[in-house]
Amino acid sequence: QTAQTQIQIIVRSNISFLFQINTNGFVALDAPPEEEAYLGKMPAGFKMISALLGDLDNSDGRGKVFFREDSSPDVLRRAGEHIRQAFPRDDSLKPHSAFVVTWVNMAAHGTSGRGDGLEVKRNTFQLVVVSTASSSCAILLYPRGGVQFLSTSVEGQTTLLEAGFNQGLVSSWFWSSKQGTYFKTTENETSISELTEKTNSGRRGVWVYEIGASSFFVGITPGMTVTPTYTSPETVAPSYPDQPETESPQSEPLQPKFTVPEPSEPRYTPVQPEYPVPDPVQPRYTNPDPVQPVPPRSQPQHPQIVVVDEDEDLDVNVFAYNLETCAHNRHKCSAFADCRDYSNGYCCHCRPGFYGNGKDCVAEGKPQRMSGKVNGRVFVGNSPSPIELRNNDLHSYVVANDGRAYVAISNIPKSVGPSLQPLSSLGGIIGWAFALQQPGYQNGFSLMGGVFSRQAEVIFQPGNERLSITQQFKGIDEHDHLVVSTELDGRLPEIPLGSSVQINPYKEIYQNNKNLITSSSNRDYTINSPDGTVETRSYQWRQTVTFQSCPHDEATMAAPSTQQLSVDQIFVMFDNGNQLIRYAMSNRIGSVHSTLPEENPCFTGRHGCDINAVCRPGDALQFTCQCAAGFTGDGRYCHGNTNSLTNVDEYVDECHQDLCHRDAFCSNTPGSFFCQCHPGFHGDGFQCRPASSAREKTPCERLRESAQTSASLFVPQCDEHGAFEPTQCHTSIGQCWCVDANGQEVPNTRTGPGNAPLCINQAVTPPPVGPTPRPDVRAIAPGTHLLFAQSGRIEHVPLDGYSIKKEEAKPLLHVPDRVVIAVAYDCVEKTVYWTDITGPSISRASLSGGDLQSPEGLAVDHVSRLLFWTDSMRDTVEVSQLDGSQRRVLFDTDLVNPRPIVTDAAYGRLYWADWDRDGPKIEMSNMDGTDRTVLVKDDLGLPNGLTFDPESQQLCWADAGTRKVECLDPHRRLRRPIVEGIQYPFALVSFGRRLYYTDWRREAVIAVDSHSKMETDEFLPQKRSRLYGITTTTTQCPQVYNYCSNNGGCSHLCLPRLGGFTCRCPDAAAATGQCVERNLNFR
Incomplete structure (x- = not known):
């Protein structure tokens, strides 16, 4: 036969229990799945006791399965002797009921009918589940010679037989489900063959396990007597009509004494009064439907279902732990809870800072x-x-x-x-x-x-x-x-x-x-x-x-x-x-x-604390804000206290859950998200209603509205101003493409499922190069712009002199499902570069990140045509050509959390900051990796932003730890403060006498005058969320020169430095011998 055969039996005590006895050598307390789901794949997802599990066969008529529920004195005495011998220190385990299952002459599937004339090997074994007043025990008996084969074939693979206990999947208070108790008594062929010769109960071939509660043990407890109490075992011969006697172990298995006409039925030495003969289990190829309890003393309703009346309790929940103590159940409490014992049991209690019932706890x-x-x-x-x-x-x-x-x-x-x-x-x-x-x-x-x-x-x-x-x-x-x-x-x-x-x-x-x-x-x-x-x-x-x-x-x-x-x-x-x-x-x-006349803001919700903070009430109307567990800050603003920018897996894009209103932006942020109504609507982003003076709908909005009436049509995406988004996607066919300002598809930009093209908003492309100013005049070029990153967008806002033209802010790039960290601009080719940590990658058009892990800072040397970046997961500073080729690691030591990086093309210098909380620092080196030195290490906290002004030769940084902006002359090492008391800066860029930085708390771009040391302006984007990297685009490049402007005659990388340059090999070509490294000095 090819399918498992099983039988259901209902045992009636104070409560009805349903056993499922399976011909594959186990007893299940849950409905087992098809055998393909558990054979050779233990532990399984259902509750069972395995006497000797394998792909077994009884289709030839010789294999039999017998079972009974038995509380006769002789059977209970014999079971008690086995248990007391196994646990000699615990004489309180007195059986009051037993359930006996015997598998006789079971063959391995595929061997009983092969017709090759060879004797078929067969296994005989027995399981007795014994209930005591405080727990349950399982007795496994293997007669000498009863285990003749050690494995069966499962899906063409030889799979060892298995004996043990499996609780299956159980409910968990933290996970939806988990694997429960699982205990194997066999591990290899030797352990299986030794089942008939060794013991843990003092009698060869007899194995006893406590499988319920114990005041001394947790889980499955094996017997403690591993030495047999006799040397030459005597055997008791089971009597078969008209057949010679065969050997049986001295341990006297607890077996049914049946009188049957078939010669294959066993009749062992009597240990209890005779019982009527139940029909042995016959082959069945489908799982029977669950059987309902039948009235007491009724006759079997089906030849394979036997109802046994029993007044005594039968503890068939063999995996239950009766001792309700923390020692046994601490794992059921939340990870944020403590377990406490009480006189009648245990309880879980959430720790301070968390609330719930103790089994589920969440941060306040x-x-x-x-x-x-x-x-x-x-x-x-x-x-x-x-x-x-x-x-x-x-x-x-x-x-x-x-x-x-x-x-x-x-x-x-x-x-x-x-x-x-x-x-x-x-x-x-x-x-x-x-x-x-x-x-x-x-x-x-x-x-x-x-x-x-x-x-x-x-x-x-x-x-x-x-x-x-x-x-x-x-x-x-x-x-x-x-x-x-x-x-x-x-x-x-x-x-x-x-x-x-x-x-x-x-x-x-x-x-x-x-x-x-x-x-x-x-x-x-x-x-x-x-x-x-x-x-x-x-x-x-x-x-x-x-x-x-x-x-x-x-x-x-x-x-x-x-x-x-x-x-x-x-x-x-x-x-x-x-x-x-x-x-x-x-x-x-x-x-x-009725409520009190005055309520503390903590109880009304009108407190202004960060959404990741708990409001702590004080006297009268006083209160404080405290960041929730897992977040740090002053309570008014909280952020993850781990390096969330490098833990990409922690990002959950809640904007995919459609919680914001359809007329609102949704911006995902680490640990949260933000909704804001579109222009022309008012509300909190979750609820948006048209303003009374709503503007006329744009062509994109009209097309979107008409297309939404049919689920099969393409629905265009419009930005907050009603213009066509530069990237359009049709989700039903899985394709994306770029469009121009009129919504027309840009040729050769369509991509397939899983990819999105890089589409630049044609309407806000950086303006062309303007006239070159006189060398002696410090000009502010018209058409200069600020670019800043916000989630998956790079926004663009023009500068009029030093003033931010806020009303003309527009998106420059939209990179869906990305978190853009740093932005850089190549003034020669008018190209924007950016890093994102979700790829992770460095991008301009199709620049791939390779084995990048968390690229953060990014800098362009427009003269040498080089790209530099930091990687806070790999802890490296690296360089490549602008197209991503010729990649080389410059530094991979003494780095913990490197983030911002900037270049000084005229002097061939690199500057970067490492915001290691235990030792923040700002470092400098030549672009070829020589002369590395620490510029600043004192009075630093979290130096997030870094910028270099080539005209004033000032290196400036914004520190989210000290809440300061400071500048340094790297040549004379003169350090001066600019502003103090800022909120949480992330990135910084200099332009003329102005410093512009992005602030996570204010969700804004802030302008500071470096001369007057005063804040001069603030720009709040329409979409309120955290801002990341920032840079400027100019109509002309700084008039500087270095020795690598034409790659210096190098075969691969030309890396400039003060007074010369170095030809370096990329890491991939260093071992090929096709790259030559050399140093050239001109000073």
Whole structure:
């Protein structure tokens, strides 16, 4: 036979248990999958005990499987002797019930019917599961000569037999599931062959394991007596009718004594009264359906299902740990919790700075996320046909320190989308779970953690339509998202397409009774139809939430029995173009009584703390902001306290979850994201409404609006001004291409799935070279621009003299799904270079990053045509030609977190900063890597930004640690402060007497006069998010010269230095012998 054969038996004690006995040599307590899923692939995903697992066969009629539940005195005495011998120090293990399974003459699959005349090898073995008052034990018996083969063939590969215990997949409080206890008693051929000769119970061939709880052991505990208590084992011959006696081990296996007509049935020395003969298991090729318990004392309803009545308890949950102590269960607590023992058990408690039920803990003040799937059948209006929802994505985001919750559900058809708008609580339960807590009150997550069930019923008036909502919350997953599955079933009153819905603020009373929370409320909502009619309707809302709290700690049971959830600022919208339903609301949990006249800002949410901070109330209206665990800062602004720019895997692009309004920008930032309404709209980015003086729609916007009526049409992407984005993509065919200012495709730019072309906005290409000024006049060239990086964009803003022409800011480049860090400009070819850490890569048009890991700083020597960069993961400073060829590592020692790098082309110098928190420094070297020296090491914190002005010969830096901008003459080593008390600078560039830097906290470009040492201007981009690198584009190049302007006659790299240059080989060519290195000095 080719399929596994199994039998189900229901054992009735105080509770009914279902065993699944399998011909492949194991007993399962869960329904096993097909044998391809576990043979040779242990540990498996289901609960089982393996006596001798393999691809076994009983199709020839000789192989038999016998089983029984037995509590006879003789069997219990024999089992007790084995257990006491195995655990001589523990005489409290007294059996009160046993379950016996015997596999007799089992062959390896494919051997019993091969017809080659060779004797088929067969295995016989036995499993006894014994229940005691405090735990369970497993006794495995292998008669001498009973194990004749050690392996079976699985998928053409020889696979050893396996004996052991497997708990399967179990629920985890932090992960969705994990592999439970797994214990193998066999590892190789030797250990399998020794099963019949050795022991851990004092009797050869008998192996005993405690598989329940023990006050001394955790998990599976093997017997302790490994030396047999006898030297020459006596054997007891099992009696077979009309056949000679065969050898059996002295250990006297616990076996069924059956009287049967077949000669292959065993009858061993009697150890209990005789029982009727059950039919042996016959081959079956499909898994039987689960069997329901039958009434006591009824006869078997199926020849392969036996019901045994037994008054004694039978502990078949052999993996249960009966001792509820921290020693056994600490792993069930959150990583941010402590385990405490109580008189009757243990409880988990979140540590200070975290909240939850101890099994799920999250950082105070940190934004929380929920994700999951929505399924169901919903009727709309009088329609006789339901709308099917299948695995629709649900995403939610909560600003925990002020109670704002945002929810989006995708792929909602227009036939049901408008009618779902009144159901803000469909996703708003995360608002209650993380509601802003008033003193002495607890939100849902503080009470329950992340594992609970919710059942809600909605009754709509006046039509009496009913809808049920069932939600299962499954805890926090590996992405720190609360995972939920949602089922909808029922009927909704119809709301016309294009209607808007307004829901009035409401209050809801939550009643807490141990592990049950109930609430109900009446809610009004107003429908504004496209034809101008306005209608007010209502519905009744009732819900029940069930969860499991810790019963041993009285403090956890002392939560307020009655609390009031206040919900306001409710926004709902169905986005037909994107097939999204959106909900937003603010939530507070507190007393059912009137609020105090004055409330601390921490309890109202009007505190101004960073979204990654917790608000700490003080006296009266005083408060402080404290960054959440995992973040650092002053509380008003917090950032990740790890080198998040190098930990690319930590970036989660929440803009893909469609939480922002369709008329808003979404900007992803490390650990968070930001929404801002488009020009012509007002709101917070999650809710955007047209301004009264909205401008006329552009051709791109009109085309986008008309295309959104059909899912199959290409929908153009427009920027914040309504212009065509330079990069356009058609997601249904997986292609992207560049367009000009009129939206027409640029030839030869179309790319396939997984790639996007580099498209430059034709309308804002840097202006052409202007006239050369007189050498003795310090001119500010017209057409100079600032370029700065913001997520996946490089923005462009012109300078009028030193003034920023803010109203003319436009995007220059858009690189989707990238985080651009540094930007540099080649004034010769009018080319922009940038680094991104998500590639990671250095780019201009098609410059690939190779084995880059986290390229950060970037500098161009426009004279030598060289590109220099730092890599904070590889801890290197490197150089290449502008096309990316001839790459060479200049430095790979004494670097920890190198970031900014700049060049001095006239003197052939490099300058870079290393913001190593334990030893920040600014260094200098020649471009060929010689004369490396530390310029600054004192009074530095986080020198993020670095710039060099070739005219004044000033090296300046912006320090996010000391919050200063300073400058240094690198020749005379004269250091002078420029400004102090700045916020969090990231990058810096000099232009004339001005210094411009990007600031993460202010999310702005700030201008500073280096002469007056005063801040002179600030530019706030339309899209508010962190700004990264910054540089200038000029209409002319600085008038400087070095010895590598024509590559110096070098075969490969020409690297200039003070007084000469060096011909260097790239790393890839250094060992080929085709590259010559030489030094030339002219001083």
